[in-house]
Amino acid sequence: MANSHEKRIRTAFTRQAPTFEEERLNTAFTSSVPWLLDHLAPEADDVILDVAGGTGIVSRSLAPRVARVVSIDSTPAMIDEGIRCAAVEGLANLDFVRGTVEALPFASAAFTLVFARFALHHLTDPRRVVVEMARVCRPGGRVAVMDLAASTDPGIAKQQNQMERLRDPSHVRMLTRGVVPQWLHQHGLVVDRVTEQEIDRPVHPWLEQAGTEKSAAARIHDAFVAELDGGAETGMCPHRGTDGASLWFRQLWEITVAHKG
Numbered sequence: 001m002a003n004s005h006e007k008r009i010r011t012a013f014t015r016q017a018p019t020f021e022e023e024r025l026n027t028a029f030t031s032s033v034p035w036l037l038d039h040l041a042p043e044a045d046d047v048i049l050d051v052a053g054g055t056g057i058v059s060r061s062l063a064p065r066v067a068r069v070v071s072i073d074s075t076p077a078m079i080d081e082g083i084r085c086a087a088v089e090g091l092a093n094l095d096f097v098r099g100t101v102e103a104l105p106f107a108s109a110a111f112t113l114v115f116a117r118f119a120l121h122h123l124t125d126p127r128r129v130v131v132e133m134a135r136v137c138r139p140g141g142r143v144a145v146m147d148l149a150a151s152t153d154p155g156i157a158k159q160q161n162q163m164e165r166l167r168d169p170s171h172v173r174m175l176t177r178g179v180v181p182q183w184l185h186q187h188g189l190v191v192d193r194v195t196e197q198e199i200d201r202p203v204h205p206w207l208e209q210a211g212t213e214k215s216a217a218a219r220i221h222d223a224f225v226a227e228l229d230g231g232a233e234t235g236m237c238p239h240r241g242t243d244g245a246s247l248w249f250r251q252l253w254e255i256t257v258a259h260k261g
């Protein structure tokens with residue numbers, strides 16, 4: 001029996017699956033793949049695990065370059081979309097597995113590279129998943145995490161998380177910047193690289209992509225406009241686009257790459 005958070009995840013991503021990769025709504029997810037691949041530095045003999053891989057946007061980019069990729073996710077609609085795309089792309093070395101990432105159904109040391117992108121902020125116990133990622137990574141292999149990161153100011157971080165949760169109720173919490181590298185270090189991995197990037201995104205496609213309820217979308221919009229007019233800080237740095245009219249906001253993305261000694 002799924003708990004209430006698992007139901008929220010299933011509802012959110014069943015709704016998002018058909019348009020998850022639509023360029024107009026989610027450019028940020030597709031255009032950032034090369035940035036992540038640069039950090040993952042895939043090698044031809046890599047056996048890779050994509051943790052909460054969704055439709056396999058990253059897995060499908062990796063598959064032609066490595067030995068094998070496995071993408072695990074809990075939402076059947078996301079997996080179905082991934083399988084459909086992988087078939088169209090003729091990828092024979094990519095497997096989609098349905099499961100929850102809190103207890104990865106794989107042997108210890110089964111993978112040479114284990115990564116999670118935009119997954120941790122949806123998890124109620126992200127640290128447990130980081131430990132699992134380290135467990136299934138082979139000695140000498142790499143573990144990488146790319147995710148949204150929250151401000152180090154707890155008040156601002158609270159606002160940021162409230163906005164993200166209003167947009168998508170399956171959002172749990174963005175970790176504070178720098179926390180993932182600390183956790184990886186505390187669980188015996190050697191942190192090789194931490195990179196941050198601020199991303200400006202248009203507000204309305206971001207809301208449309210998540211299927212944000214009308215009243216919640218209006219609250220976010222109004223909070224952003226109020227901040228622009230000198231009102232309370234949302235932590236999302238609202239601003240106008242280059243056209244001078246459209247509404248934009250800012251996210252901080254962090255990539256951490258570590259290896260298992």
Ligand SMILES: C[S@@+](CC[C@H](N)C(=O)[O-])C[C@H]1O[C@@H](n2cnc3c(N)ncnc32)[C@H](O)[C@@H]1O
Pocket residue numbers: 009013029051052053054055056057058072073074075078099100101102116117118119122123
């Ligand atoms: C924002 S999407 C990211 C998908 C993919 N990693 C990407 O970057 O394109 C988050 C994914 O996490 C999955 N997810 C959330 N909680 C999960 C859990 N506990 N176990 C497995 N998958 C989970 C959702 O089903 C969804 O596909």
